Amino acid sequence: MLRIAAITCALALGAxxxxxxxxxxxxxARTTVEHAQPAAARYAPQELRAAQAKLERAEAAMAxxxxxxxxxLAEQAEVDAKLAWSIAESExxxxxxxxxxxxIDALNQQLQRxxx
Amino acid sequence: MTPRNFLLCAIAAAAAAACASTPPANEALDxxxxxxxxxxxxxxxxxxxxAELDLAGRSLNHAxxxxxxxxxxxxxxxxxxxxxxxxxxxxxxxxxxxxEEEVAQASTRRERAVLEARALAxxxxxxxxxxxxxxxxxxxxxxxxxxxxxxxxxxxxxxAQQSERLAAAEALGxxxxxxxxxxxxxDARQTDRGWVLSVGNHLLFDVGESTLKSGGRRALDNVVRxxxxxxxxxxxxxxxxxxxxxxxxNRYLSERRAQAVRNALVLAGIDAARIEARGLGASxxxxxxxxxxxxxxxxxxxxxxxxxxxxxxxxxx
Numbered sequence: 001m002l003r004i005a006a007i008t009c010a011l012a013l014g015a016x017x018x019x020x021x022x023x024x025x026x027x028x029a030r031t032t033v034e035h036a037q038p039a040a041a042r043y044a045p046q047e048l049r050a051a052q053a054k055l056e057r058a059e060a061a062m063a064x065x066x067x068x069x070x071x072x073l074a075e076q077a078e079v080d081a082k083l084a085w086s087i088a089e090s091e092x093x094x095x096x097x098x099x100x101x102x103x104i105d106a107l108n109q110q111l112q113r114x115x116x
Numbered sequence: 117m118t119p120r121n122f123l124l125c126a127i128a129a130a131a132a133a134a135c136a137s138t139p140p141a142n143e144a145l146d147x148x149x150x151x152x153x154x155x156x157x158x159x160x161x162x163x164x165x166x167a168e169l170d171l172a173g174r175s176l177n178h179a180x181x182x183x184x185x186x187x188x189x190x191x192x193x194x195x196x197x198x199x200x201x202x203x204x205x206x207x208x209x210x211x212x213x214x215x216e217e218e219v220a221q222a223s224t225r226r227e228r229a230v231l232e233a234r235a236l237a238x239x240x241x242x243x244x245x246x247x248x249x250x251x252x253x254x255x256x257x258x259x260x261x262x263x264x265x266x267x268x269x270x271x272x273x274x275x276a277q278q279s280e281r282l283a284a285a286e287a288l289g290x291x292x293x294x295x296x297x298x299x300x301x302x303d304a305r306q307t308d309r310g311w312v313l314s315v316g317n318h319l320l321f322d323v324g325e326s327t328l329k330s331g332g333r334r335a336l337d338n339v340v341r342x343x344x345x346x347x348x349x350x351x352x353x354x355x356x357x358x359x360x361x362x363x364x365x366n367r368y369l370s371e372r373r374a375q376a377v378r379n380a381l382v383l384a385g386i387d388a389a390r391i392e393a394r395g396l397g398a399s400x401x402x403x404x405x406x407x408x409x410x411x412x413x414x415x416x417x418x419x420x421x422x423x424x425x426x427x428x429x430x431x432x433x
Binding site: 016023029071072076079080083086087089090093094096097100101103104105107110 | 194197198201202204205208209211212215216218222223226227229230232233238240408420
């Protein structure tokens with residue numbers, strides 16, 4: 001909510017007043033990409049690459065003082081990284097479920113054999 | 117203004133009006149709407165990721181507002197992109213939480229299965245232990261019974277041995293008493309060498325003969341009976357003469373006569389090994405050789421029954 005307000009504010013201000021420098025957004029994007037990296041590299045490599053590419057472009061735009069583009073790219077990089085992370089985590093959880101079910105099956109088979 | 121110009125003006129106005137009421141379509145926004153609708157209609161998402169869905173909805177509303185206000189297409193597309201990604205995040209989050217819930221449930225199931233397995237194992241162990249206890253109990257009872265049997269057998273054996281010993285002692289006592297009474301019957305006299313039965317030659321032999329006369333055997337009946345009843349005893353037969361005649365002849369004659377008595381006993385069924393016979397001539401007279409009666413007493417055969425059964429033979433004079 002705050003962020004949306006900030007964005008609107010920034011957009012409103014950006015139109016007329018001095019350009020907004022998205023330092024916080026870029027930092028947030030970087031943190032989120034780093035956070036997603038370990039799990040996503042394995043289970044959501046495509047989404048992770050998209051996030052990383054956007055982060056790079058955001059940093060390049062920031063360096064070129066193209067703050068509007070940097071702002072958007074940072075926001076997109078962050079949301080891409082979040083998606084990569086959630087895909088990776090849900091895949092990991094699915095595998096855990098499968099593994100657990102397998103061990104339960106094995107256990108039940110053992111039980112059946114033993115009780116026979 | 118020509119009618120043609122007016123027409124052109126009207127078309128332009130209409131176009132402008134149309135523009136004002138419905139903004140041009142935005143592809144990114146269409147995609148965001150579709151993504152949001154998809155997430156919204158997924159019951160998993162409404163259940164497990166309502167907050168994420170809400171965020172996506174608000175981003176979409178924002179994009180819609182920008183679109184209605186005819187903001188820059190680029191701006192609309194950006195906001196729409198954020199909304200679309202958030203809708204996808206909501207779906208992934210829902211899947212993640214559903215899976216996490218399943219993990220929790222599966223863990224519970226697994227725990228239950230493990231407990232069940234453990235209970236089953238414990239039950240099997242209990243059964244095994246019970247069987248083992250019963251087996252051990254049976255074994256103990258068996259060995260106790262064996263021990264009791266053994267003890268009973270040992271006591272019985274001891275009792276039997278005791279009574280056997282008693283019986284043997286009694287038998288020995290009876291034997292001793294019988295022996296004594298029989299020796300008395302033999303009319304034997306006791307000496308330090310044993311019992312000595314002295315039989316006058318006139319009862320056994322004719323004068324000058326060394327073969328037993330017919331009535332002589334009867335004089336030995338008591339001796340034969342005694343030796344039959346006491347097979348463990350041996351005897352020594354000693355022949356004696358009076359002092360008339362040469363000592364060499366006397367010794368020879370006395371030896372012959374002792375041998376004759378021995379032969380008679382062997383003929384009566386006594387083992388020859390139990391009987392020693394020897395002639396001692398005129399030695400060891402028991403009466404004076406100066407009188408007829410004394411000489412008659414000295415002509416005799418002595419049957420010696422050694423007091424000690426084991427030291428039967430080999431005594432010397």
